[in-house]
Amino acid sequence: MLARPVLHVLRGPRQRFSSSIRPNPTGAIRILYGSQTGTAQLFANQLAEGLEDKGLKNVIVQALDEKPPNEIFSPGDLHLVLASSTGRGEPPNNARKFYDWIMNDPSAKLDKNVNFAVFGLGNKSAHPNNYNVVGKRLDARLSEMGAHRISDIALGDDGGCIEGDFDEWVGNIISNLAVDEKGDGEESREAPVTFSSSPIEGEDEQHKPQPRENPEVAELHKKSKRPMSKNHPSVVLGPAQSHVVRRDLFHLSGSNRFYAENTEKLQVLDNIILTPDAGESALREIRVSLKCHHADTNSEELSYTTGDHFVVYPRNSDAIVDAYVHMLRVDPHAIITDNQNESYPYPRGITVSETLSHCVDLGAPPSPSFSRMILGREDLDYVNDIANPRRTVIDLCLQAGTKLSLEDLLYNAIPMKPRYYSIASSSIKSPDQVILVYRPVRYMTSNGYLREGICTSYLAHKGAAQRGLDDTAFLPALVSPNPTFRLPRDTQTPVMFIGGGCGVAPIRAFIEERLALRSMGHEFGPAILFLGFRNPHDEVYQGLVQEALEVGALTESEIVYSSGCNTRGRCQQMLVADLVRQRGEKVWKHIQDGGHVYLCGGARTFGAAIEAAFLDIFQEQNMNFDEANGYLRELGDKGQLAEDLSD
Ligand SMILES: Cc1cc2nc3c(=O)[nH]c(=O)nc-3n(C[C@H](O)[C@H](O)[C@H](O)COP(=O)(O)O)c2cc1C
Structure with a gap:
């Protein structure tokens, strides 16, 4: 059985310390979260457990909307705010x-004895223009309102290693709460206790005493990176x-x-x-x-608006669950x-197999x-050894010969998150059903394992009901509104759709919407x-595009391929970003x-490349790089540029 980490992600069971942390600060520690898909909430709970493990009392976890806004902050308390960004930089x-x-x-004003620190959750590559805007704005505004920032904002990047970002922030917060190594509960004068101490009158940001590294806390950090042998x-x-x-x-x-x-x-209804x-x-x-089809539901039918997202709860495949059951040597039916x-x-009261299927992301x-x-070792090039080759828990256990317990897995593995898809249909044309476009993810890892994307392979195995209420014909899912991604109200406003690969999905929805509006006059x-x-074999929805061109729902269309020629023999081998650059005058x-x-389209390559093309186009119009960047941001802020970029 493996040990729990000490500081890391604080997901493990409680461990008591001969504390180098203030045992009983005067105020409460309020951990406040705003979370759309559960990550900030999970981190908030882990943080609470971790702080309690350090002997801190009066730790409260709340969603930001749990109390009336003006009652959330209390002078003398420390407020640790974890907030994700969603939509286009929405809370x-x-x-x-x-x-x-x-x-x-x-x-709105806050007392100067309201202490706070913010951890923002976002995704840089998927949302470069709106990266962590919610966390950043909250941080700036809380300070402007007069509250006392105990440490700089930390940004978690879900496109990178957000758990690592969170670890680092937790470490900083804990350093800020630490007293000196005497450990007698009495603060040393030099101790970097910032929380619950009022900001010194007249002190400005630059002259605030900087937290110093406490040797015992530094030691704790080191230990946190080693396996510890403790009770689970x-x-x-x-x-x-x-x-x-x-x-x-x-x-x-x-x-x-x-x-x-x-x-x-x-x-x-269909999966083709x-x-x-x-x-x-x-x-x-x-x-x-x-x-x-859910027995307890009050509503008969979900509704959506064109441009919304559809959220799917996937499951791990039975084969993967079986492999873990075998490795853990547990009874799947217990x-x-x-x-x-x-x-x-x-959740409690479900079987081991249900927990492994639904709740833990066994592919992460x-x-x-x-x-x-x-692995039982500290030295690790995490990005190159684990994250990029997407090695999973079972891969590492097999490599290191580690015997993992059910507890080890459940307390430490990444929880399953629901997946977001752009709805590819128009709510005017099809109010009672949605279309999603997806590409099954399959790849070979560097050590020769075949991997499948959990949600895309889950979807690929779905089919229309063959025999009555066949299980494979159902999905647990919901509609998530995406109010900033809409066609202009005035249909005369010019529009330009730029898409790549699966990014065709929301474009299909908009074209279908315009066709429906056309038929309404x-x-x-x-x-x-x-x-x-x-390549040309990958091209979809030619018929729809053609029909839209014929009736004026589209006025022009250019399709390119990253390789190959189209069926009519015309070579359009080019990246969309280069096409956009070539059509710079038209775009401007x-x-x-x-x-x-x-x-x-995809965030990392497609989205980044198109934004680079836009910056080039703007610089052609006598802007320098910073002005071009500012102009791009301005277009986003006023709603003229809308992005639906996936990770
Ligand atoms: C529909 C959607 C929209 C998002 N929009 C943004 C955004 O505008 N800016 C950003 O930095 N991250 C954005 N993200 C990334 C999330 O903030 C990130 O995945 C975060 O870890 C989610 O935390 P949560 O589960 O607590 O909501 C978005 C994610 C989704 C699914």
Whole structure:
């Protein structure tokens, strides 16, 4: 059985320290989170456990909207705010009221004894223009309102190693709470205790005493990176229930529920390969009915607006779950009853197999400290050895011959997150169903293992019901509004759609919407389409584009391929970013005419390349690099540039 990490991600069971931390600060520690898909919430709970492990009392965890906004902050308390950005730099739903209050009420003030620190959660490559804007704005505004910042904002990048970013922030916070090594509860004068001490009158940012490294805390940091041998809380297993065969977790409710509110059991109507000639990585289209099949639901049907996202709860494949069951040597049918241990991160009362299937992301690389624990060594080039080759827990265990317990896995592995897809259909044309476009992810790891993307392979195995209510025909899913990604209200406003690969999905939705509006008699302004595929075999929706061109829902379209020629023998071998650059004058005029631009595709390469092309185009118009960057941001801020970029 493996040991728990000490400081890292603080996901493990409680461990008591001969504390080098202030044992009982005068105020409470309020951990406040705003979370859309659960990461900030998970981190908030881990942080609370970790601080309690250090002997700190009065640690409270709350969602930012749990109290009226003006009652959240208390003088003398420390407020650790974890907030993600969603939509296009929007706050999560459970922070919306608070965010609106803090941003829009200029008279709102905070006492100077309100202490705070912010950890923002975002994704730099997917949302370069809106990276962590919510965290950054909250941090700036809290300071402007008069509160006392105890440490600089930290930014977690979900496109990189967010757990590592979080670890580092937690380390800084803990250093800030530390007293000297006398450990007698009495603060040394030099101790960097900033929380609960009032800011010194007249002190400005530059002259604030800087936290110093406390030797004992530094030692704790080092230890945190080593396996420790401590007692684990055990996961209590009840008698096996082999007759229990559930393929979803809708029966769980209240604080034990697993799915987010508004999640429904939805029926798959169709699941087809769009480009059969493209081989295994062909684009596919899945059609899902919005009619609810969940017994407890109040609503009959979900609704959406064109441009929204669809959120799917995937499961690990049975083969992967079996491999873990075998490795852990556990009875898959045993029920996890564990009611005692508050820190247990998943629903109770479900079987081991259900927990492994639904709750843990068995395809994700383990966090840095869990990797160190499994491998039993500290030196690790995490990015190159673990994250980039996407090595999983089982890979590392096999490599190191580590015997992992069920507890080790459940407390340390990455929880399963629901996946977001751009809806590819128009709500005017098909209000009762959505279309998603996806490409099954399959790749060979550097050490020769075949890997499949969890959600895309989950979707690929879905099919329309063959026999009544066949399980493979249903998905747990919900609609997530994306209000900043909409066609202009005035159909005469010029639009330009720029997309690559799976980015064709939201573009398909907009084209279908314009066709529907056309049939209702609407008149349109210019609409330009720049679209790229891997090769001609990968090209989809030619018929729809053609129809749109014929009726004026599109006015021009250029399709390019990163390799190969199209079927009509015309070579358009080019990247979309180069096409955009070549059409620089047209792009510039479109923007000057007040036209809207929509960027849709992968974030890391496509999104970054198109933004670089835009910067080049703007610099051609006598802007320097900084001005071009500022102009791009301005277009986003005023809603003329909208992005739907995925990770
Ligand atoms: C639909 C969607 C929109 C997002 N928008 C942004 C954004 O505008 N800026 C950003 O930095 N990150 C953005 N992200 C990335 C999330 O902030 C990041 O994945 C974060 O870890 C999620 O934390 P949460 O699970 O607590 O909500 C977005 C993610 C999704 C799924």
